[in-house]
Amino acid sequence: MNCAEVEKHLSEYLDNETASDMRQQIAEHLEVCESCRKKLAELQSLSFSLSSLAEDLPEDFHFSVTEQLSKQKTMPDKVIPLRKRAWFKMASVAACLVICLGAVGVIVNHGGSVYQEAQENSAAPQSAEYILDKTIGSDEAAVDEQAYGSQNMASEDAAANDISGESADEARDNAVNDIDSTADAADAAEELSASEAEWGYGTILLVVGIIALIFIIAIVLLHHKKKSKI
Amino acid sequence: MFIQTVCDKIMYTQNLSQYITFEDMIMVANNIPPPENELIQRAKSGDEAAFTALVEAYSKRIFNIGLRMLGSREDAADMTQDALLKIYRYLDSFRGDAAFSTWVYRISVNCCRDYLRIAYRSRELPFSDFAEDDDNGSAFEVADRSAIPEDVYLSGEGRDYLIALISQLAPKYRIIVVLREICGLSYQEIADTVDISIGTVKSRLSRARMALVQKITADREQYSHLGSLIECNEDERRRSDELC
Numbered sequence: 363m364n365c366a367e368v369e370k371h372l373s374e375y376l377d378n379e380t381a382s383d384m385r386q387q388i389a390e391h392l393e394v395c396e397s398c399r400k401k402l403a404e405l406q407s408l409s410f411s412l413s414s415l416a417e418d419l420p421e422d423f424h425f426s427v428t429e430q431l432s433k434q435k436t437m438p439d440k441v442i443p444l445r446k447r448a449w450f451k452m453a454s455v456a457a458c459l460v461i462c463l464g465a466v467g468v469i470v471n472h473g474g475s476v477y478q479e480a481q482e483n484s485a486a487p488q489s490a491e492y493i494l495d496k497t498i499g500s501d502e503a504a505v506d507e508q509a510y511g512s513q514n515m516a517s518e519d520a521a522a523n524d525i526s527g528e529s530a531d532e533a534r535d536n537a538v539n540d541i542d543s544t545a546d547a548a549d550a551a552e553e554l555s556a557s558e559a560e561w562g563y564g565t566i567l568l569v570v571g572i573i574a575l576i577f578i579i580a581i582v583l584l585h586h587k588k589k590s591k592i
Numbered sequence: 593m594f595i596q597t598v599c600d601k602i603m604y605t606q607n608l609s610q611y612i613t614f615e616d617m618i619m620v621a622n623n624i625p626p627p628e629n630e631l632i633q634r635a636k637s638g639d640e641a642a643f644t645a646l647v648e649a650y651s652k653r654i655f656n657i658g659l660r661m662l663g664s665r666e667d668a669a670d671m672t673q674d675a676l677l678k679i680y681r682y683l684d685s686f687r688g689d690a691a692f693s694t695w696v697y698r699i700s701v702n703c704c705r706d707y708l709r710i711a712y713r714s715r716e717l718p719f720s721d722f723a724e725d726d727d728n729g730s731a732f733e734v735a736d737r738s739a740i741p742e743d744v745y746l747s748g749e750g751r752d753y754l755i756a757l758i759s760q761l762a763p764k765y766r767i768i769v770v771l772r773e774i775c776g777l778s779y780q781e782i783a784d785t786v787d788i789s790i791g792t793v794k795s796r797l798s799r800a801r802m803a804l805v806q807k808i809t810a811d812r813e814q815y816s817h818l819g820s821l822i823e824c825n826e827d828e829r830r831r832s833d834e835l836c
Contacts, residue, residue, distance in 0.1 A: 369802075371798075372798070373794070373797050373798035373801050373802070374779075374797075374798065377772070377779065377797075379778075379779050401805075404805050404809075404823075405805065407821065407823055408801060408821060408822050409773055409801075411750075411754055411821045411822070412754065412758075412769065412773035412774060413773055413774065413776070414751075415656075415754065415755060415773075415774055416656050417655075417656060419651060419655050419669075420655075420665060420669055423651075423669055425644065425672075425673060425676050426644075427644075427677070427680050428640065430677045
């Protein structure tokens with residue numbers, strides 16, 4: 363063992379708390395190392411000096427269970443009240459902040475969606491016309507194409523000309539219906555996403571804040587019933 | 593008188609269907625207090641006198657833990673009162689799994705920790721718990737000399753200086769030094785009391801002792817009388833030679 367290793371274990375060697383094989387190694391090192399012997403002597407002397415610091419109980423010290431129990435009933439508790447603790451204050455502030463943020467979030471989202479809705483309503487006729495024109499245009503093209511296809515298919519059967527005309531009409535109606543249903547689905551999706559945005563982050567923050575507040579109130583209530591730790 | 597007392601004891605133990613041993617007879621004859629277990633049982637059943645006798649042996653050590661950890665005799669006396677009252681209150685929960693002494697010291701150290709925590713909080717200082725694993729950093733909380741007043745350096749044989757020096761140790765090192773050097777607890781008892789491993793007890797005690805020796809060695813250059821704190825007298829030199 364070198365001096366650094368011995369120095370690390372000198373304290374436990376002094377207290378006779380080293381394992382026997384290590385004790386042997388340290389003893390062998392101490393026989394040949396003057397510096398480590400000096401350190402051991404210093405530790406021993408320090409230990410002796412420290413042990414002399416023990417003092418007697420004060421002369422007026424007297425312990426009586428009955429006296430102490432009656433004294434505790436009349437004296438205020440030394441434990442710092444929960445409401446004065448730093449972490450409690452911080453938690454309360456954080457909970458209030460989260461609730462405020464949540465409320466602001468809900469208001470902003472809700473107000474925003476109302477404004478957006480109003481804007482959409484005002485722009486609705488124009489866009490409806492535009493969509494209608496576009497739909498009809500594409501509708502006619504689709505129907506013509508479909509009818510052309512049908513006509514080609516029907517050209518092999520000359521007797522089917524009238525029927526192909528009827529089927530073209532049916533196809534046109536179907537296409538218009540399909541486009542209407544697609545537009546309805548798109549409207550529904552927009553409404554859904556708008557409601558998600560409305561009740562999204564703001565609501566989550568609000569709920570988290572309320573849960574935090576409930577948690578703090580529960581801690582306060584439990585704290586009064588909790589027995590002091592041994 | 594002696595025979596009468598022994599006969600009374602025998603009758604008492606026979607009534608309880610117990611055996612009387614030779615040690616019991618010696619105890620009665622020499623007026624030795626009843627063993628700790630008996631006192632514990634009596635105290636559990638509400639015998640205040642038995643409780644007073646039970647904790648009498650521990651009061652001084654508890655007071656010294658408080659004195660060196662808190663630094664004031666008044667606080668130490670209050671802490672001792674609180675600890676003894678807690679021991680009385682929770683005596684029913686003592687099952688005998690650990691030694692009674694360890695249980696008593698554990699309650700006292702916890703009580704001391706509560707007092708320290710309040711003191712640190714009032715000074716707005718961070719308090720690191722005794723059982724914290726992190727042993728990095730210096731064993732001394734205050735590294736500079738200015739923390740100890742000049743008159744402490746100059747007083748007597750260095751006793752006040754040593755007390756001031758211990759108070760500069762971080763609480764988790766100080767408690768180990770106090771339990772070992774002043775209360776004389778074994779490493780296992782300290783580990784059980786503070787709720788840390790024996791390895792941690794060894795390393796903390798070693799670091800604290802080395803830090804104290806280093807500080808005294810540095811201060812000895814200016815105040816030569818402090819050297820007596822770490823210099824061997826004849827008895828110590830002989831004991832040191834025996835160790836080697």
